[in-house]
Amino acid sequence: MSEKQPAKASHRSSPNSDAFRSFIAQGWAPRDQTRPRLCEAARYAAPRRAALSEAFPGQRLVIPAGGLKVRSNDCDYVFRPHSAFAHLTGLGSDREPDAVLVLDPLEEGGHEAVLYFRPLAPRESEEFFADSRYGEFWVGARPTLESMQAELGLQTRHIEQLPDALAKDAGLVELRVIRDADAEIAALVDQVRSTSGALTSHEQVEQNALADAELARHTSTMRLLKDEWEADQMRDACAGTARAFEAVVADLPEAVRRGRGERWVEGTFGLHARHHGNGVGYDSICASGDHANTLHWIKNTGDLRDGDLLLLDAGIEVDSLFTADVTRTLPISGRFTPAQRKIYDAVYAAQCAGIEACRPGNTFKDVHAAAIRVIAEHLFTWGLLPEGVSVEESLDPEGQYHRRWMVHGTSHHLGLDVHDCQLALREDYMEGELRPGMVLTVEPGLYFKADDELAPEEFRGIGVRIEDDILITQDGHENLSAMLPRTADDVEAWMARILAG
Structure with missing residues (x-):
């Protein structure tokens, strides 16, 4: 004897009489056969x-x-x-x-x-x-x-x-x-x-x-190398992303005034993402203040406060599904404090070194090596590495003390997925040679959690990341997201122009 099956719930009323079926099938204009x-x-x-x-x-x-x-x-x-x-x-x-x-x-x-x-x-x-x-x-x-x-x-x-x-x-x-x-x-x-x-x-x-x-x-x-059409799709994604970043900046005062401003930023960016393309390529990270020190902060529940930084990591996915992945760290008031600028300038220097390493013949891991050395050098100069530890000793695989303040890698491949080509073998990815047509991110950062007692007090609660999308070309690279400013001075000037209306 078989067990009795529970009744299936159904909460929709759908007419199913023969008369209705006949009626609803009639009276429609011919379909377009083009x-x-x-x-x-x-x-x-x-x-x-x-x-x-x-x-x-x-x-x-x-x-x-x-x-x-x-x-x-x-x-x-x-x-x-x-x-x-x-x-x-x-x-x-x-x-x-x-x-x-x-x-x-x-x-x-x-x-x-x-x-x-x-x-x-x-x-x-x-x-x-x-x-x-x-x-x-x-x-x-x-x-x-x-x-x-x-x-x-x-x-x-x-x-x-x-x-x-x-x-x-x-x-x-x-x-x-x-x-x-x-x-x-x-x-x-x-x-x-x-x-x-x-x-x-x-x-x-x-x-x-x-x-x-x-x-x-x-x-x-096979997605490691983009053809010219794919590169153009990536350019389009980056251009739309840049316009969405500008819209976020223009609405920062409203985000501060409204409260729960991280959600306001997320919504502003999402509006432009849906209008420009298919939507966001991944959940936007709209991290204000100490939230920036949580690398994948996507709750976006916090307030925006003057004097804090906003770390916005977001990208538009166009209709073909190619996505941008860009990060800018913005002073909510429009001006960096001295401590914020000090950290920002260090991250910018690291990013410049990483981008410079983006050229044919280098390996993927060379990009991280170039950027992370600059990070280690700054932390050494600031006296944050353990006593007696040199930059070289920290960079040694047995050291890595600097990674306390930048635990993530500097780059990943980008394309149809925000972390594209993830099934590629290590010899094709991490150890792989950079070739024209590859698109990768360069995104160093420094993160000083509010409860980090090894960090200077003025640094605590500050997180900075700068990220751009880099296309490897025959003779070097193209920064696909270069329309967004990167230096601290340029960021302040750009924000001032937008906020002035």
Whole structure:
């Protein structure tokens, strides 16, 4: 005897009589049949797919966009496709949850790229009016198979055909899937493997896991080098971010007056992020006073007070999903105090050294080494390193005393993800040589917590970080966020102009 299942709660009233179904399907104007042009992003996605095809000959590659995620009850978060999917299709923004890109091997070599997704449902279907997650009445019209094919320049099929497509030649064609993109699709791939006998032993399970991880790592690593279109997307993200920073400065007096000013700053930046692009690339850090010494302060619940600093770490993600990542530390009153300026100037000097190291032929870790040496030198000069410890002794791996006041690294790769290419191996990332097309942040800081009894009293409660987005070029670098001032004098002059109206 089976257990009785609990009744499923339903709090929506949806008419379902045959008369209503017939009525709602009638009286609509013909749909626009105009097919879109091939989108610009898709032009650049095609050669990426070709490179991926060459790296995995004869194998069926499964790259899911991912599905909707519940925020609360029956409300979903705004959808964002997996970065590998966006990179290989050109679909950005909140496009096509549950879609799956499959690179299907061809007998003559290479792959056919096929996008499986949920296309526009007919008006006589129940989905049209009753499905609150996918229905046209609720979330708008989706593209047709034909329009999506025209937009992306690849074959399109209904998502319902995906299981059969993955099962084709099961056991003869190796399957790989980016597992973290969509758990349901990963489970479907495992089911196909199991049915074909390719998932019957512990050893085979481990081999499949390694194969999947290799695919994910490869798609992450191939984003280390940006093409010119991607570089332009990054420039656009930085330009929009700079305008949002200007808007924050213009509204600082209101943020001070209102109370809970960190939230006001967050909202001001978020407004411009949503207007300029897809939104923020990550939760904005709007840290006033001692909050700046919490590296990932995203609660943003504090007040803004004249005399304190505001550390604003924020970036706009444009519709293609490329994001900026910029930090400026601003005197809320418009003028740095002597202690604030002393710390700020030290961080600025460290950042200049790090940026100078951003050139082809250097390694990624050279950037941190250059910046952190300047940090250690300032801390030594201020007498903050342990007695008898030199700069060189602190920089030694067995020392690292200076890291008390800058515990984080100086850089990370930037692109579709704010911390991009995170699956790349150490030899390609930390030990990797800087090459034209790479984009990385340079973001040294100094953080003196309010309760730090080893710090001078005048430093306590002050946190400073300066961060810019740097594109490696053939002969050096380009600071993509250079439109925002960096020196203390320039920051004060810039703020004065904005606040004067």
